Amino acid sequence: EALYEPSEWGVAPLRFQGGRLVAVGDGEAPQRRVIAAPFVSMTEGTGVVHVAPAFGADDFEIGKEEGLLFYQPVDLRGEMMGDSPFGGRFVKDADPLLLDDLEQRRLLLRRDTIHHTYPFCWRCDTPLLYYAKPSWYIRTTQVKERLLSGNDEIGWHPEHIKSGRFGDWLAHNIDWALSRERYWGTPLPLWRCGSCEHVECVGSLAELREMATDRRAAKALTDLHRPFVDAIELRCPACSGTMRRLPEVLDAWFDSGAMPYAQWHYPFE
Ligand SMILES: [Zn+2]
Ligand SMILES: [Zn+2]
Known part of the structure; x- marks a missing residue:
């Protein structure tokens, strides 16, 4: 049973189907389960991690592989959905309230502060969120072999870049996330x-x-x-x-x- 059920806040669950996100049907009961994943180790933390496919690349990929549920209870301003009990609050401001709520419901084991690295905006120091949203890509993986053979013909100076930094990058090439959301720039045509x-x-x-x-x-x-x-x-x-x-x-x-x-x-x- 989930500690929070976002569908009670008006968040419609989606699920992965053939690599795309589709709405969970009315009669279809949302399922939660435990899965094994290589990015979780027994030497760090509890060895158990919550997966949220809307908020992280690893989570998204494992969600796609395992056909997990996809909930998005946070809007693009980083605020909790209006229908939630924490509606309209920036997620970081909602953190202590979520803990209070769990505590009141006797579901909290411990509250503590753990120091770890975290991304912040370099301009205004706002804490950033990983957020899954649609984007435009160039399918560079389709021409991977041509890119690799082209690289073989280039006379690199210094030479170690050829099979090193650049060759390695081409060998592990993923599709190019091409679009950016900016006020000014070269337009997507x-x-x-x-x-x-x-x-x-x-x-x-x-x-x-x-x-x-x-x-x-x-x-x-x-x-x-x-x-x-x-x-x-x-x-x-x-x-x-x-x-x-x-x-x-x-x-x-x-x-x-x-x-x-x-x-x-x-x-x-
Ligand atoms: Zn900023
Ligand atoms: Zn038309």
């Missing part, structure tokens, strides 16, 4: 139709001007970065509906990686 959901990847400035609902505005646009480019709407080629740009920008490494090509204005000249 994707527009989605508001009527039929069709997504279009715009390949050039000429294409953007061609597809724009307001061609004059598209022609007048001199700065293609977000947020300026967001003003440009496109005509959907599938249904003639209005397409708006998806708000994400690109990982700045994309700009760095494109530099050798971009300096020659490839592939246009």
